[in-house]
Amino acid sequence: MLVLSRQRDESIMIGDKVVITIVDIRGDKVRLGIEAPQEVPVHRQEVYEAIKREGRHSGPGKESSSLVGNREKSSP
Helix, strand or coil, X not given: CCCCCCCCCCEEEECCCEEEEEEEXXXXXXXXXXXXXXXXXXXXXXXXXXXXXXXXXXCCCCCCCCCCCCCCCCCC
């Protein structure tokens, strides 16, 4: 596992198309902003595991809004 230190508003690149930005830090919680192409599934681990258990595959445009956060940019 690669472990990196970042401060608020700093980013990490994964390949050429995925950017993870530290949006906010409050106590022991870190808010991440993730920019990825629509065809790259992005899920919290517990959601991903639930999808696997149910045997579902979430392709482009088929994400369940009840399980996955909005992928649109939100204002600060």
